[in-house]
Amino acid sequence: MILKAAETVFAEAGFGGATMQLIADMAGLPKANLHYYFATKEALYRAVVERIFRIWLTAANVMDDAAGPAEGIGAYIDAKLEISRRHANGSKVWASEVMHGAPVIQDYLETTLRDWTAGRAAVIRRWIAEGKMAEVNPEHLLYMLWASTQHYADFGHQIEVLNGGPLSEADWTAAKASVKEIILRGIGALPPS
Amino acid sequence: MILKAAETVFAEAGFGGATMQLIADMAGLPKANLHYYFATKEALYRAVVERIFRIWLTAANVMDDAAGPAEGIGAYIDAKLEISRRHANGSKVWASEVMHGAPVIQDYLETTLRDWTAGRAAVIRRWIAEGKMAEVNPEHLLYMLWASTQHYADFGHQIEVLNGGPLSEADWTAAKASVKEIILRGIGALPPS
């Protein structure tokens, strides 16, 4: 799987640090063959980023058919942390792309992501109006959800060092519980303990 | 200022994408002169990263002499968001470094950062024991603090696109208020609204 190999190399070395030779080696085929499927390094990179963005958006729909914030946002946190765990490399490539000014997926940000964000912000506003949660700024809440979940992928190395090794099953469970507990209580969607 | 120029270029292009020529141009001196002050690209990069780490640690001390979590963690959030605003490039370079496995500052993670983290986790545990906040996992709380504050620097581009332009003074104030409100209420350090 070329895309898988490319994702790994791009995540580990960044776009500039990645070489077609490295990707080819990891995918187990000669470099020239890569150029048969992807004309340029940028084309391959774009394919990787778009693949991640799709996963990202798909998983985001768990928030849709939820009765209230505790259920909807809770499920969203679980889903995003699961992505951080299963697709850590993808998350890193995405983070890298955005950090460098989104040279490749600027249009996605301005269309798909902007629409998605506006939609979910509206849902949150509705929940607030229905008295199901505190009056928090929906956009900043969304940023916080993204930040605290993706952090486990993007800064996974740092977390592993501080944790003294890779996160165990129990560690991941604790992470999910902690993030959900703090945020849900923080937005007044949980009874205060 | 060479370090300033290097920080900008490394932040915008990543280590692999940055070139000594670009940094030299931005600093306004010939490339060969860069190599007079910094023998290799890696040496320059290391200097940039270490500079950021110092800022990062220094600002972290606001949490020290605080009576309780509302005050201490609140001040820490303010300080870290201020860093995200004033040193966005530095934050990006740090994020990039960690994301790629911390090839240069691995030792810092294992010594200074690990010690700092353990110390602050102890403070949080004390606050919990004193009944000043809810029983949350201190480590995961710290990760959440880092994530939700640094996000405004590392993903600043994405936020600006969604915001329809750079964050205004009021936007930054709202960001600080939102993050503090949700987290402080989330850890039971604020009266529930």
Add this chain to the structure above:
DNA sequence: CCTCAACCTGACCATACGGTCAGAAAAAGA
């Protein structure tokens, strides 16, 4: 068995990059 298109590959090329170096300016001492 032949044809043709899709798939694959070793060898090659132009370029851009990190780094070097001999020596010029400039500054600091005497």
Add this chain to the structure above:
DNA sequence: TCTTTTTCTGACCGTATGGTCAGGTTGAGG
């Protein structure tokens, strides 16, 4: 002023990289 040390610079070099290309291999259709 002369000497020495530090700072600076244009020109240059070896290498690694993205990309090309002519030709080989494979396999489905007839």
